[in-house]
Amino acid sequence: MSVRPFISVDELKEQVSQKGPETEDLINSLIRSIARSVEMSAGSIHWDHRTNQGDGGRDLQVDAEHTDDTETFLPKPKTYWSIKSGADGLSKSKFRQEIKHHPKVLSWLRNGNTYVWCSTFPSTKDQREEIE
Numbered sequence: 001m002s003v004r005p006f007i008s009v010d011e012l013k014e015q016v017s018q019k020g021p022e023t024e025d026l027i028n029s030l031i032r033s034i035a036r037s038v039e040m041s042a043g044s045i046h047w048d049h050r051t052n053q054g055d056g057g058r059d060l061q062v063d064a065e066h067t068d069d070t071e072t073f074l075p076k077p078k079t080y081w082s083i084k085s086g087a088d089g090l091s092k093s094k095f096r097q098e099i100k101h102h103p104k105v106l107s108w109l110r111n112g113n114t115y116v117w118c119s120t121f122p123s124t125k126d127q128r129e130e131i132e
Contacts, residue, residue: 023083023085023120024047024059024060024083024085027060027081027083027118027120028045028047028060030073031045031060031062031074031081032045034071034073034074035062035064035066035074037068037071038066038067038068038071038074039066039068040062040064040066041064044062044063044064045060045061045062045063046060046061046063047059047060047061059081059082059083060080060081060083061079061080061081062074062078062079062080062081063078064078065077065078075114075116077112077113077114078108078113078114079113079114079115079116080105080108080113080114080115080116081115081116081118082098082115082116082117082118083118083120084117084118084119084120084121085120085121086121087121089117089118089119089120089121089123090119090121090123090127090131092130092131095117095131098117099115117131119131
C-alpha cells in the first residue's frame with residue numbers, strides 16, 4: 001500500500017517559491033497549527049493578510065511564549081516573523097534594511113524577543129550562512 005503525502009515536495013517548492021500571498025497564508029496556517037499543538041491561544045497570533053500594506057517588518061507576531069521542548073519550528077519566546085517568498089528573502093542587504101529601518105523590530109529585539117527572517121525561496125547552504 002502506498003501513501004501519498006498531503007502535498008508533494010515539488011508542489012511545496014512551487015507553492016513557496018513563486019506566490020507571495022499564498023506563501024504567507026501557508027506559513028500563517030502552519031504557525032497557528034503548531035501554536036495550538038503547544039497550547040498557545042489563537043488570540044496570541046496576529047497577522048495581516050494584506051501583503052501590500054506596510055507592516056514595519058512584521059508580517060506575523062506571536063505574543064505568547066511556549067515551553068514545549070519538542071517543538072523545533074516555533075521559537076519558544078515571543079516572536080516577530082518576516083516572511084519572504086521571493087529572491088529578496090535571500091538578500092543580506094534586504095535583511096539589514098528590515099532590521100535597521102523598523103524601530104518596532106529593534107525595540108522588540110532589545111526586549112529579548114525573537115525575530116524570524118523566514119525565507120521560503122529555495123536557497124543553498126552558503127546563501128543561508130551568508131544571511132546568518
